[in-house]
Amino acid sequence: MANQISAIRGMNDIYGDEAVAFDYLIGTAEKTLKQYGFNSIRLPIVEKTELFARSIGEVTDIVEKEMYTFADRNGESLTLRPEGTAGCVRAIVQNGLSHNQIQKLYYTGSMFRYERPQKGRYRQFHQFGVEVFGLATPDIDAELIVLTARLWEQLGLENLELQINSLGSQEARVAYREKLVAYLSEHKASLDEDSLRRLDSNPLRILDTKNPDMKTIVEGAPKLIDHLDEESKAHFETVKSHLEDIGIPFVVNPNLVRGLDYYNRTVFEWVTTELGAQGTVCAGGRYDGLVEQIGGKSTPAVGFAMGIERLVALLMDKQFVPAMAQADLYIVTAGENTSRPGLVISEMIRDAFPKINVQMNCGGGSFKSQFKKADKSGASFAIVMGEQEVENKEVALKSLRVEAEQKTLKWDDLINHLNTIFNA
Known part of the structure; x- marks a missing residue:
């Protein structure tokens, strides 16, 4: 490796x-x-x-x-x-x-x-x-x-x-710079290494030093705001x-x-x-x-x-951050001929509800493993499509967070039913 x-x-x-x-x-x-x-x-x-x-x-x-x-x-x-x-x-x-x-x-x-x-x-x-x-x-x-x-x-x-x-x-700052350099030069023995380096090149930056040992010198310096x-x-x-x-x-x-x-x-x-x-x-x-x-x-x-x-x-x-994106609906598809209609249904829902997070199960797996993924996704509902449902052009709508009776819906009725849930 x-x-x-x-x-x-x-x-x-x-x-x-x-x-x-x-x-x-x-x-x-x-x-x-x-x-x-x-x-x-x-x-x-x-x-x-x-x-x-x-x-x-x-x-x-x-x-x-x-x-x-x-x-x-x-x-x-x-x-x-x-x-x-x-x-x-x-x-x-x-x-x-x-x-x-x-x-x-x-x-x-x-x-x-x-x-x-x-x-x-x-x-x-x-x-x-x-x-x-x-x-x-x-x-x-x-x-x-x-x-x-x-x-x-x-x-x-x-x-x-x-x-x-x-x-x-700029003109006022040039005049002030001369006064500041004159003051700092009088205290040259007390300046730290960084301030000594800046004394000729950029003396105003000495005023912004984070060195606590320089506090007294900086406080006693002439103030730009006064000039x-x-x-x-x-x-x-x-x-x-x-x-x-x-x-x-x-x-x-x-x-x-x-x-x-x-x-x-x-x-x-x-x-x-x-x-x-x-x-x-x-x-x-x-x-x-x-x-x-x-x-x-x-x-x-x-x-x-x-x-x-x-x-x-x-x-x-401060925990002021929204939670990571979670699914509202999880599409469970199990069986040879279910993934293609499952994708069609998921896109149909996204078209009708642009603000709903629809997560499609990809990669196959048993009903049991897919329901584990659906639960982990945070979705409130799972839309279940097995081979029998696909043959009948139906889906099963299962609540994942609260006790509720599972509903069987025709594909043509699905959007209207979801509208009663998400736009109630």
């Missing part, structure tokens, strides 16, 4: 209740997005490496350490997408979708980062992303946050905290006012900077304490300069991404 081949570390099979939870989450999210006028877009998994280097930032951890990058047969550097926004921006630029028009788009799929696998953080993970192009006003920032709050309500999720901040304009340009201040105040009008509580977190270079003005995260260290389940913000940075015309943009694995873990912990 050949050696068993295992999945790659950090790239997991999803099945059973977890797969049901995935489908439930994505289906609920799609319904919610459509309520707000969004349309779907499907994006490639592989993009040119340059796209991510240019958009995410060459000195970010993602580009420097975490991307799956390889050369194709023509020697071109390609990368498995580590996030979805850059690819979506590339798509709207390449296809001319942002010219004098508003685009409200969503997508879902796999992302890839070479990280140390742990609960809620995998090398292949799934995101549900939302992007809006062509709107610069704070009302759309607020609507995206309100939209996520509605989704948590529809999923039954509670105890998620909304943290918001403003990163201001915003006037326009960004007004924008942020309006976003907060909209959230207050809707009644969505939030915390202003001045150290919330997000891990990608392209953000400006509004940034936000939904966090939980119920998943250990990986507490962020949804994050996003405004990135007005990215479309132009990738080669398009200057276009305001804002969006967010949800971590599907983390939200699925919350749903499963």
Whole structure:
């Protein structure tokens, strides 16, 4: 026997209740997005490496350490997408979708980062992303946050905290960066190795450190929110006012900077304490300069991404996931000439009752073994077709969950009788 081949570390099979939870989450999210006028877009998994280097930032951890990058047969550097926004921006630029028009788009799929696998953080993970192009006003920032709050309500999720901040304009951030570097340089002896590496390349990320030993230094650092340009201040105040009008509580977190270079003005995260260290389940913000940075015309943009694995873990912990699909009717066919008419009957029932789950026994077997399968399927009723029933163009309808008399029905009468059961 050949050696068993295992999945790659950090790239997991999803099945059973977890797969049901995935489908439930994505289906609920799609319904919610459509309520707000969004349309779907499907994006490639592989993009040119340059796209991510240019958009995410060459000195970010993602580009420097975490991307799956390889050369194709023509020697071109390609990368498995580590996030979805850059690819979506590339798509709207390449296809001319942002010219004098508003685009409200969503997508879902796999992302890839070479990280140390742990609960809620995998090398292949799934995101549900939302992007809006062509709107610069704070009302759309607020609507995206309100939209996520509605989704948590529809999923039954509670105890998620909304943290918001403003990163201001690019010019304000450059001026603030100088003040921050000056402050951190004064405390250089107390910085950890990761912060020392970021001091010159990406000092704002030091504010988002998870190292508890850095807490005092970070708390004493100058706050970006105190150095915003006037326009960004007004924008942020309006976003907060909209959230207050809707009644969505939030915390202003001045150290919330997000891990990608392209953000400006509004940034936000939904966090939980119920998943250990990986507490962020949804994050996003405004990135007005990215479309132009990738080669398009200057276009305001804002969006967010949800971590599907983390939200699925919350749903499963709280048992908010529908049960795996079970049969309503199970077709039992035993005898040489019963499987073909059994298939015809099963399709006839599906045509008449699109919402009923009809499971057809396949693979033969005795009546006893098929009834065991019927019971395991969760079906309320079995439709029994032996050779005698087929000869008489009849079926036997047997209740599997409650005591009831078995009924014999002509094929022509079956649909009407089932209508009295399922549409009563």
